[in-house]
Amino acid sequence: MTDRGTRGEVRLVDARLHLLSRQVLDSDGEPVRTVDDLELAGPDGGEARAGQEAHVSAILVGPALALRLFGGRAPTSRLPHIAWEDVGHLGTAIELTVPSDGLDADWVEHWLRDRLVGRIPGGRRDPEAGS
Template sequence: MSTGLLPEPDQPGRVVDAELHLLDRQVLDVDGEPVCTVDDLELGAVGDDPDIDRPLAGDTTVVVTALLSGPVLGGVVGGRPDSSRRHRIAWRYVTDIGTAVHLGAHGEQFSATWVERWLRERVFSRIPGGRHDPEADE
Protein backbone atom coordinates (compact mmCIF):
# COMPACT_ATOMS: atom_id res chain seq x y z
CA MET A 1 0.00 0.00 0.00
CA SER A 2 2.65 2.50 1.04
CA THR A 3 6.22 2.81 -0.11
CA GLY A 4 9.08 2.61 2.32
CA LEU A 5 7.27 0.29 4.69
CA LEU A 6 8.47 -3.15 5.69
CA PRO A 7 6.08 -5.95 4.81
CA GLU A 8 4.30 -7.24 7.89
CA PRO A 9 5.37 -10.86 8.60
CA ASP A 10 2.68 -13.53 8.75
CA GLN A 11 1.39 -13.93 12.28
CA PRO A 12 0.76 -17.25 14.02
CA GLY A 13 -2.81 -16.31 14.92
CA ARG A 14 -5.79 -14.29 13.80
CA VAL A 15 -5.07 -10.58 13.46
CA VAL A 16 -7.64 -8.05 14.67
CA ASP A 17 -7.52 -4.33 15.18
CA ALA A 18 -9.05 -3.16 18.44
CA GLU A 19 -10.96 -0.16 17.15
CA LEU A 20 -11.94 -1.77 13.87
CA HIS A 21 -13.05 -5.18 15.11
CA LEU A 22 -13.86 -4.90 18.82
CA LEU A 23 -14.71 -1.46 20.11
CA ASP A 24 -18.39 -0.47 19.93
CA ARG A 25 -19.35 -4.02 18.93
CA GLN A 26 -22.36 -5.57 20.59
CA VAL A 27 -21.62 -8.39 23.03
CA LEU A 28 -23.97 -11.39 22.85
CA ASP A 29 -24.16 -14.14 25.45
CA VAL A 30 -24.29 -17.87 24.81
CA ASP A 31 -28.04 -17.64 24.00
CA GLY A 32 -27.55 -14.74 21.60
CA GLU A 33 -28.99 -12.23 24.08
CA PRO A 34 -27.35 -8.79 24.10
CA VAL A 35 -25.19 -8.09 27.16
CA CYS A 36 -23.52 -4.74 26.46
CA THR A 37 -21.25 -3.06 23.96
CA VAL A 38 -17.47 -3.05 24.07
CA ASP A 39 -16.49 0.42 25.27
CA ASP A 40 -12.84 -0.33 25.92
CA LEU A 41 -10.34 -3.12 26.46
CA GLU A 42 -8.39 -3.86 29.59
CA LEU A 43 -4.73 -4.58 28.90
CA GLY A 44 -2.35 -6.28 31.28
CA ALA A 45 1.01 -7.96 31.49
CA VAL A 46 1.02 -11.73 31.29
CA GLY A 47 0.69 -13.05 34.83
CA ASP A 48 -0.26 -9.69 36.35
CA ASP A 49 -3.12 -9.33 38.80
CA PRO A 50 -6.10 -7.92 36.81
CA ASP A 51 -6.61 -5.32 39.55
CA ILE A 52 -3.21 -3.77 38.82
CA ASP A 53 -3.67 -0.70 36.64
CA ARG A 54 -0.28 0.45 35.35
CA PRO A 55 1.21 1.70 32.10
CA LEU A 56 3.07 -0.98 30.15
CA ALA A 57 5.65 -0.53 27.43
CA GLY A 58 7.29 -2.62 24.75
CA ASP A 59 9.54 -4.60 27.09
CA THR A 60 6.47 -6.36 28.47
CA THR A 61 4.21 -8.83 26.70
CA VAL A 62 0.74 -7.32 26.93
CA VAL A 63 -2.53 -9.18 26.47
CA VAL A 64 -6.19 -8.22 26.50
CA THR A 65 -7.49 -9.32 29.88
CA ALA A 66 -11.10 -8.13 29.64
CA LEU A 67 -13.75 -6.32 27.64
CA LEU A 68 -14.90 -3.18 29.42
CA SER A 69 -18.32 -1.63 29.38
CA GLY A 70 -19.81 1.34 31.12
CA PRO A 71 -18.40 4.77 31.88
CA VAL A 72 -14.91 4.27 30.50
CA LEU A 73 -14.85 7.09 28.02
CA GLY A 74 -14.13 9.89 30.45
CA GLY A 75 -16.11 12.87 31.43
CA VAL A 76 -16.67 16.24 29.87
CA VAL A 77 -13.77 17.61 31.89
CA GLY A 78 -11.41 14.93 30.58
CA GLY A 79 -9.63 12.03 32.19
CA ARG A 80 -11.14 8.63 32.76
CA PRO A 81 -13.32 7.18 35.50
CA ASP A 82 -11.95 4.99 38.24
CA SER A 83 -11.47 1.34 37.33
CA SER A 84 -14.05 0.30 39.94
CA ARG A 85 -16.80 1.90 37.80
CA ARG A 86 -16.14 -0.32 34.80
CA HIS A 87 -17.97 -3.55 34.06
CA ARG A 88 -15.47 -6.26 33.19
CA ILE A 89 -16.02 -9.32 31.05
CA ALA A 90 -12.91 -11.46 31.22
CA TRP A 91 -11.40 -12.34 27.83
CA ARG A 92 -11.68 -16.07 28.61
CA TYR A 93 -15.45 -15.84 28.09
CA VAL A 94 -15.09 -14.61 24.49
CA THR A 95 -15.73 -17.39 21.98
CA ASP A 96 -15.86 -15.54 18.67
CA ILE A 97 -15.32 -12.12 17.12
CA GLY A 98 -17.49 -11.22 14.15
CA THR A 99 -20.08 -8.56 13.53
CA ALA A 100 -20.71 -9.05 17.25
CA VAL A 101 -18.55 -10.38 20.06
CA HIS A 102 -19.86 -13.72 21.28
CA LEU A 103 -19.53 -15.06 24.83
CA GLY A 104 -19.66 -18.64 26.03
CA ALA A 105 -21.59 -17.77 29.19
CA HIS A 106 -24.97 -16.40 30.23
CA GLY A 107 -25.17 -12.63 30.39
CA GLU A 108 -26.73 -12.63 33.86
CA GLN A 109 -23.45 -13.54 35.49
CA PHE A 110 -21.87 -10.28 34.38
CA SER A 111 -22.24 -7.01 36.21
CA ALA A 112 -22.87 -5.23 32.90
CA THR A 113 -26.47 -6.47 32.96
CA TRP A 114 -27.31 -5.41 36.53
CA VAL A 115 -29.54 -2.50 35.44
CA GLU A 116 -31.67 -4.78 33.28
CA ARG A 117 -31.89 -7.39 36.04
CA TRP A 118 -32.74 -4.78 38.66
CA LEU A 119 -35.53 -3.32 36.52
CA ARG A 120 -36.92 -6.78 35.75
CA GLU A 121 -36.93 -7.94 39.37
CA ARG A 122 -37.91 -4.70 41.11
CA VAL A 123 -40.16 -2.96 38.55
CA PHE A 124 -41.51 -5.08 35.72
CA SER A 125 -42.19 -8.16 37.85
CA ARG A 126 -44.64 -6.08 39.97
CA ILE A 127 -46.69 -5.01 36.98
CA PRO A 128 -49.61 -7.40 36.34
CA GLY A 129 -48.46 -9.73 33.56
CA GLY A 130 -44.89 -8.64 34.06
CA ARG A 131 -43.73 -12.18 34.87
CA HIS A 132 -45.34 -13.60 31.76
CA ASP A 133 -43.43 -14.04 28.49
CA PRO A 134 -45.97 -13.86 25.65
CA GLU A 135 -43.47 -15.07 23.10
CA ALA A 136 -43.04 -18.31 25.04
CA ASP A 137 -46.66 -19.29 24.22
CA GLU A 138 -46.26 -18.95 20.47
Protein backbone atom coordinates (compact mmCIF):
# COMPACT_ATOMS: atom_id res chain seq x y z
CA MET A 1 0.00 0.00 0.00
CA THR A 2 1.28 3.45 -0.67
CA ASP A 3 0.92 6.75 1.07
CA ARG A 4 1.84 9.99 -0.58
CA GLY A 5 3.91 11.84 2.00
CA THR A 6 4.05 15.59 2.42
CA ARG A 7 6.88 15.96 -0.05
CA GLY A 8 5.08 13.94 -2.66
CA GLU A 9 7.30 10.82 -2.57
CA VAL A 10 5.78 7.39 -2.16
CA ARG A 11 6.30 5.63 1.20
CA LEU A 12 5.76 1.91 1.68
CA VAL A 13 3.44 1.06 4.56
CA ASP A 14 2.99 -2.45 5.95
CA ALA A 15 -0.67 -2.77 6.91
CA ARG A 16 -0.07 -5.29 9.67
CA LEU A 17 2.87 -3.40 11.15
CA HIS A 18 1.94 0.24 10.66
CA LEU A 19 -1.83 0.25 10.64
CA LEU A 20 -3.35 -2.56 12.67
CA SER A 21 -3.47 -1.89 16.43
CA ARG A 22 -2.24 1.67 15.95
CA GLN A 23 -3.81 4.54 17.85
CA VAL A 24 -6.22 6.76 15.90
CA LEU A 25 -6.17 10.44 16.86
CA ASP A 26 -8.74 13.01 15.74
CA SER A 27 -7.93 16.44 14.35
CA ASP A 28 -7.43 17.83 17.87
CA GLY A 29 -5.01 15.05 18.78
CA GLU A 30 -7.58 13.34 21.00
CA PRO A 31 -7.53 9.51 20.99
CA VAL A 32 -10.49 7.96 19.22
CA ARG A 33 -9.86 4.22 19.06
CA THR A 34 -7.22 1.73 18.07
CA VAL A 35 -7.36 0.31 14.54
CA ASP A 36 -9.10 -3.00 15.09
CA ASP A 37 -9.37 -4.05 11.47
CA LEU A 38 -9.32 -2.61 7.96
CA GLU A 39 -11.90 -2.70 5.21
CA LEU A 40 -10.62 -3.40 1.74
CA ALA A 41 -12.36 -2.42 -1.47
CA GLY A 42 -11.77 -3.29 -5.10
CA PRO A 43 -10.72 -0.74 -7.74
CA ASP A 44 -14.35 0.06 -8.58
CA GLY A 45 -15.23 0.62 -4.94
CA GLY A 46 -17.02 -2.70 -4.73
CA GLU A 47 -16.07 -5.99 -3.06
CA ALA A 48 -12.31 -6.73 -3.07
CA ARG A 49 -11.48 -9.91 -4.94
CA ALA A 50 -8.45 -12.16 -4.77
CA GLY A 51 -5.97 -11.49 -7.55
CA GLN A 52 -7.21 -7.97 -8.16
CA GLU A 53 -5.93 -4.65 -7.01
CA ALA A 54 -7.44 -3.57 -3.68
CA HIS A 55 -7.19 -0.54 -1.45
CA VAL A 56 -8.03 0.31 2.14
CA SER A 57 -11.43 1.96 2.18
CA ALA A 58 -12.03 2.29 5.92
CA ILE A 59 -10.72 1.70 9.43
CA LEU A 60 -12.96 -0.64 11.38
CA VAL A 61 -13.32 -0.34 15.16
CA GLY A 62 -15.30 -1.89 17.99
CA PRO A 63 -17.08 -5.14 17.17
CA ALA A 64 -14.54 -5.73 14.39
CA LEU A 65 -12.07 -6.61 17.15
CA ALA A 66 -14.31 -9.32 18.55
CA LEU A 67 -14.74 -10.75 15.05
CA ARG A 68 -11.00 -10.83 14.60
CA LEU A 69 -10.39 -12.50 17.96
CA PHE A 70 -13.18 -15.01 18.07
CA GLY A 71 -14.00 -15.49 14.40
CA GLY A 72 -17.30 -15.00 12.64
CA ARG A 73 -18.49 -12.60 10.01
CA ALA A 74 -20.67 -9.56 9.93
CA PRO A 75 -21.64 -7.35 7.02
CA THR A 76 -18.91 -4.72 7.00
CA SER A 77 -21.46 -2.01 6.39
CA ARG A 78 -22.82 -2.69 9.89
CA LEU A 79 -19.45 -2.30 11.61
CA PRO A 80 -18.51 1.13 12.93
CA HIS A 81 -15.96 2.49 10.50
CA ILE A 82 -13.92 5.56 9.83
CA ALA A 83 -13.63 6.43 6.15
CA TRP A 84 -10.09 6.36 4.77
CA GLU A 85 -10.64 9.82 3.21
CA ASP A 86 -10.65 11.22 6.76
CA VAL A 87 -7.11 10.02 7.43
CA GLY A 88 -4.62 12.85 7.28
CA HIS A 89 -1.26 11.52 8.31
CA LEU A 90 0.35 8.19 9.18
CA GLY A 91 2.95 8.48 11.92
CA THR A 92 3.35 6.36 15.03
CA ALA A 93 -0.34 7.13 15.33
CA ILE A 94 -2.94 7.64 12.62
CA GLU A 95 -4.12 11.22 12.53
CA LEU A 96 -7.55 12.12 11.21
CA THR A 97 -8.57 15.41 9.62
CA VAL A 98 -11.95 15.47 11.34
CA PRO A 99 -12.87 16.00 15.01
CA SER A 100 -14.09 12.94 16.90
CA ASP A 101 -17.39 14.65 17.69
CA GLY A 102 -18.50 14.11 14.12
CA LEU A 103 -17.52 10.45 13.93
CA ASP A 104 -20.27 7.85 14.09
CA ALA A 105 -17.63 5.27 14.96
CA ASP A 106 -17.09 6.99 18.30
CA TRP A 107 -20.74 6.76 19.33
CA VAL A 108 -20.08 4.88 22.58
CA GLU A 109 -17.96 7.72 23.90
CA HIS A 110 -20.56 10.31 22.84
CA TRP A 111 -23.40 8.31 24.32
CA LEU A 112 -21.62 7.85 27.68
CA ARG A 113 -20.59 11.50 27.67
CA ASP A 114 -24.07 12.84 27.02
CA ARG A 115 -26.11 10.34 29.00
CA LEU A 116 -23.91 9.59 31.98
CA VAL A 117 -20.55 11.19 32.60
CA GLY A 118 -21.47 14.69 31.45
CA ARG A 119 -24.52 14.69 33.71
CA ILE A 120 -22.68 13.88 36.93
CA PRO A 121 -21.79 17.15 38.66
CA GLY A 122 -18.23 18.13 37.81
CA GLY A 123 -18.17 15.92 34.76
CA ARG A 124 -17.34 18.78 32.44
CA ARG A 125 -14.97 20.56 34.77
CA ASP A 126 -11.35 20.97 33.70
CA PRO A 127 -9.25 19.17 36.35
CA GLU A 128 -6.13 21.19 35.54
CA ALA A 129 -7.82 24.54 36.16
CA GLY A 130 -7.08 24.70 39.88
CA SER A 131 -8.45 22.23 42.35
